[in-house]
Amino acid sequence: MRSMHFLPNSVEEIIDTYDEDIIITSREGKIIKVTQISGEHYGMKPSELLGKSVLDLQAQGIFSPAITPEVVEKKKKIVTVQMTPSGRKVLITGIPLFNDHREVEFVISYSYELSELIVMKEYLQDLETEMSKVKEELAHLRDQHIQISYLIMESHSSARAIKTALKMARLDVPIVIQGEHGVGKTSLAKFIHAQSNYSEGSFIEVNCGSIPESIFENAFTGQLDAKSQGYLALSSGGTLVLKEIDQLTIAAQAILFTLLNKQTTTRIIAISEMPLEELVHQGKFREDLFYLLHIASIALKPLRERPEDIEKAISFYLQTLNEKYQYNKKLTDDVYIHLLQLEWKGNFRELKNVIERIVIESETSLITFQDLPLQYQPLEGEQIGIELDGQSLPHILEFVERKVLLNTQKRYKTTTEMAHVLGISQPSVVRKLKKYSTSLDKENE
Template sequence: MDGLYLLPNAEEEIIDSYDEDIIVTNRTGKIIKVTHISGQQYGITSRDLLGQSVYDLEKRGIFSPAITPQVMQQKKKIVVIQTTLDKRKILVTGIPLFNEHNEVEYVLSYSYEVSDLLVIQDYLNELEGEMTKVKEELELLREKTLSVNGIIAESKYMKQVLKTIAKVAPLPVSVVLHGENGVGKSLLAKWIHKQSRWSDGPFIEVNCGTIPEAIFEYELLGGSKPDATKKIGYLQMAQNGTLYLQGIDELSLTAQTILVKALRQQKDHFRMISSTEKSLEELMNQKQLREDLFYLIHVVPITIKPLRERLEDLTEVIQQYFRKFCDKYLVQKELSNDLFHELLHLEWYGNHLEVKNVMERLVVQSEGPIITKDDLPVEYRKQPSQIEGLEIEGRTLQTILDQVEKRVLCSAQRRYKTTTEMAKALGISQPSIVRKMKKYFNE
C-alpha cells in the first residue's frame, strides 16, 4: 500500500514551525501533536487539545464528525466538513501515516474554515471565467487565422456581396448584416474582420439573444470590483479589434439604451459589426428599436439572400456537404439526378444549417450507393399540389382565385416574419399585403 510513513516520538508537543492548523493523533484517537494555532477553530487553546481523545471531543460537540476513525477504517486520505459548537463549518483533510507493517499508526489532519475557502473559490471562479474568455479570444487569434472557410460565392449576387465587403472592410464604418438564420452572417463578419485594419486584434462575438437584460450592462462594460478581480466587459475585450453583436434585433429597449451610451463613448476603439434577421427600419418605425442606435450601427447595410434565391450557391453547398459526410463516414455514395433536382427546389428556411443536417441524414440513413428521392426524410418529400385539391364544380373563378390567394398568404405568413418581407417575396406592395390580410383573416 502506498502512503506516508512517520514514526514521531510519542511525547505530546506543540509544533511551532507551522502556520497551518495541523493535528496528529495516534491510532487510539489521542491527540499527540498540534501547531500553535490548533484549537482556534473550535474555541479552545492548542495546549488544551494535547492529550485529548477525538472521540471524547466529538461526544462533547466540540466538532463533528471526528476524522481519525474514518481514516483508520478506510486507510486513505479523507476529506470531511466538520461542524463546531458555534455551528461554523470546517473543512478537514485527514492523511494516514503508516508504520513498518503497513498499519495506520498515526493520522495527520489539517483544516480550513469553509467561509475562507468560499471567498477563495468565488475569486477562482471569476478568474476562471475571465481566463475562459481570454482563451477563447486567443484561440481565435492563433496564427491570425479565423475560421472563414466555407464562404461560397458562385452566384453573381454573392460575388457582389464580397466586392462590397472588400470595399468597406478597411474603412472605420459600422456594418449591419441582414439575413435569415443560417445564411452565414457570422462567417461574413469574421471575413470582414480579417480584411480590416483591425485584423491583428480580437474578434469578440456576442449573442445578444442569450444575455438577460438584468446583467447586460455588467457583461458589456464589466464589473466594478477591485482591479484584481474586476470582470472584463465585452467592449474592453474588443479594444483594437472587432465587436460583433449577433442578433442585435433581440435587444430590449433598456439594453439598447445601455449600448448607445457605451458606443458613444468607446466606438472609436474597435470595429462594430452587427447582424439581424429582422428589418431594422421596420423595428424602428414600430418603436422597437431606438432611432439613435439605428443610425449608429446602420452605416453600411449588407443583405445576404437565402440559399433558395441563390441556386448556383445552393448547388455548391449541397455538393460540399455531401462530399464532407461521405468522407467523414467513409462511404462512397452518389446523389441521383432526380434527387438533386428535388433538393434544388426545396425551400431550405434553415439555409446552411438545414442543408448540412439533411445531407448528413441522407448519407447515414440511405441503404444503397445511389441516393434517390425515396431516401428523403418524409417531411421533405413533395406533397401533391394544393391546386389539385380545389373544388371547382359549382364555384366561380373569382371564388377559386380567392381561395388560392388565401392559401398563398397563409404560407407566406408562416415563412416570413413581417409584412414587408411577405410583400417582397410575393412581388406586391406592403400596403397590398395588409389589405389582403385584413380581407381574408379579419372576416
Template sequence: MNSMHLLPNTDEEIMDTHDEDIIITTREGKIIKVTHISGEHYGMSPSELLGKSVLDLQAQGIFSPAITPEVVNKRKKIVTVQMTPSGRKVLITGIPLFNEKREVEFVISYSYELSELIVMKEYLQDLETEMSKVKEELAHLRDQHIQIDGSIMESQSSAYAIKTALKVARIDASVVIQGEHGVGKTSLAKFIHSQSRQREGAFIEVNCSTIPDAIIETAFTGRPDSNSQGYLSLASGGSLVLKEIDQLSLASQSILFHLLNNQTNTRIIAVSETPLDEIVNQGKFRKDLFYILHIASIYLKPLRERPEDLEKAISLYLQELNEKYQYKKKLADDVYIHLLQLEWKGNFRELKNVMERLVIGSETNIITLQDLPLQYQPSEGEQIGIELDGQTLPHILEFVEKKVMLNTQKRYKTTTEMAHALGISQPSVVRKLKKYSSAPLGDEIE
C-alpha cells in the first residue's frame, strides 16, 4: 500500500483497538494518535508521546531518525530502521494519508523490533521445513493402522475413557482430552484417529505453546505467497491434534476460533493438562472457542489413581527393558510394592525412566530397594515386607493402601493435610482410616 486517502479525527487520543505499535502524526510532525503499546520501544508511555513533535524527539535522540519528514517529502510509503535510546533496532514503516487536494495531511507509522521479526522469520522457515517433511510422510501414514501405544489402559477409569473414545471416533465431533503430563493423552488421540472414518487421512500434531502470536494464522492457513500449506490444509480429511491448547494467549485463541469456526473437513482433538472449564471461568480461555472444541470430553486420571495400569506398566516396562538390553532382571518383592505406592507425578514417562535406570544400574539380576535412585528410596518407616506368592492383586493393593494411609497418618496432623498430600478427598481419608485402624497391619497378608 503506497498511499491512503483518510482524514482521521485530529483529537489527541490513545487508540485501544490495536495490538500493534501505531502512531499517527500531522504533516508538521505533531503526534495526535497512538496505541496503548506505543512508546515501549523508546522507553516512553503513550500519554508522554501525545502532543509531542517528532522533530523534537529526533533532536533528543528518541526517534533516530524520525520517519514523518521523509514520508511528507517523498509522498510515498517509507521503510527504515530506527535506533532506540536503549540501542535496539526497530523496523518502522511510514504511510502518507492524503487530503482531497492530494497533499499529505497525516502520516501513519507502525514498528516492530527487529529481533521479533527475526524470530518470526526463523519460525516460518522451520514451519515450512516441517510441513514439507510431513507432506512426504503422509503417504506412509495413510497406510498405517495406528495402534494405541505409549500408555496402558486396563483400569476401570481407563476402560471408561476408551469406551468414550470409541463413541467419539464414530462421529465427526471435536473432542477435548484432559489430564496430567504423561498420562497418555496423545496415545488416546491416535487411538481415536485410528478408529475413525478419517483413519486414512493425516494425523497432525501441533504444539500450540510454541507458536508465536504474530504468526498463529499463518501457521494454520499457510503462506499464499509461497503456496505453502498450513496445519489445517495438511490435516484436511484427517485429524488435527492441538496439544497444550490451554497455553494459547487470548489473542491467538481469537484467531484460532475464527479459523476453526469455518472449517468442517478436519476432526479437531484438543489436548490440555488444565481443565478448560476452569480457565474459562478464570477468564483465561475464550468461551466461544471452548464451545467449538468441547463437544466431547475425556479425562485421563493420573497413574497413581490407576493401580491396575500401574501394576501392568511396571511388568511391561521390565519385560521390554530386559529384551532391549538382553538382561534377565527381576524386581524384589519389596521394590515392586514400593513402586506401587509412589506418586508418579510424571506418570508413564517418569515410571519408564525410573525402570530403565533400575535395569541399567542394578549390579545383580534381582533389583533391590538400594538400586532405586535416592529420591525414590523409602524411609526406614515406609519399607514394606511382603511376599507376593499366592496373593491376588486386589489383596496386595489393599495392603499397600493401608500401609500408605498409616505412614501418611504419622507425617501429618490432620485428615485435611493427609487428603492434600494423597490427592484424595478428606472424607475418603476418614473412611479409609476407619477401615484400616480396625485390624493390625499383619492381619492383612499372612
C-alpha cells in the first residue's frame, strides 16, 4: 500500500470541507487535524483539541476511552462507545491509515451521538420498507402505463400548463414544476411521465425534505447496505420526482448536484412551492443545481385563480364521493355558487376535504349552507342566490364575480384595499367596478 500523506502544514489547520465530527491523530495520539464541529460532544472548541494528546484527554475524563491506542495496537477499524463529560454516549469509529511499512501512521476517528443514530435507524427502516414496496410495483409498472390520478385542468392557465407539459414530455430534459401546496404538481408530473419516452419505466417520488442530511447521498446511491438500491437505480429508465426540493439544505443541494450531473438514464422532475429563482437570489439555492434542473419550467396557478377548475373539481369530488359512500347527495345552487367564490388557500386538497366532510355529515340528500363547516359558511348578507338551470358557466362565473365585488365594496372603502383582499391589481378592480357599475349601484342603494 502506498503511504498516506496527511501531514499537516500547521497544528492550527482545520478541515473546513467536512460537516462531521472527524479527528485525525498521529500514531502517538497527538491530535493534528479536526473539523469545525469537533469537540462539541466533549464541551471543547476545535482549537482546544489541536495539539493535545488523546491519552492526556483520556486521563482527564474527556475521552473515555480514547480510541487511537486500540486502533494502533490491533491495526484495524475499531468501533466503541465513549462516555462524554456531560454523561452522553457517543458512538466512535477509528480507522487506521498505514505507511509503506504497513505500520499505522495516522488514525481517523468520527463520532455520532447515539440519539442521532436512533433517528437514522428509524429512517432507514422506513426507507427499506418504502424501497420494498417500490420494487414490488416495478414489474407491474414496466408492463403497463402508470395510473394517472384525475387531472383537473379546465382553465386557460391550466391549458397552457398542459400544452407545455406535453411538449416537454417528449424531450429528454429535466423539468421544474412550481406552485402552491395542493395545486396538482404531482398529478402533472405523472401526466408528463405517462406521455414521455420514459412511460414504460418506473415513477419514483422522493420527499427530499424528509431525508436526514447525514444519509442523503446513500438514499440516492443505495449504499445503505449490500442489498439496497438507491433512488437513482430504482428510477433508471423512468422518472424520478424530487418533491420539496426547495426545502433542501445547501449541503444536500451540493450532493444532489454531483449525483444528478453524472446520471443520464433517468428523467428528473423537480417540484417546488417556492420559485427557485427567488431562492437563488436569496442565496438559499445553489446556482449550479438551478441551471442543471431549470431547463423547462411549468408554473401552476393557485386554485383561486382558476374558477373553471374549481367548478370541475366540485362536480368531480361530489360524484366520486357519492359513489364511494353510496349516497346521492346534491348541492343547492346557493351552496354551489358560494363554493365557487371561496379562496381555497389549501387548493385541491382543501376543497376535496370540505366536500367530503359535507357529504358525510349532511343529514339530507340536499346540502345547504347549514351543512357547511362554520368557517366556510357565508356571513349575513353575503349569500348569493342564482338559479343554475339553463345558465352557462361563463354566465355563472360573471354573476359570482359581480356578487363578490359587491360584498367586498361593502366592507372596504378604497379600491386599493379591495385589490389587496381580492388578490388582483387596483386597475383591475376599477375596470371591473366600471363594468358592473349599474347593477352595483342598484344593489348598494
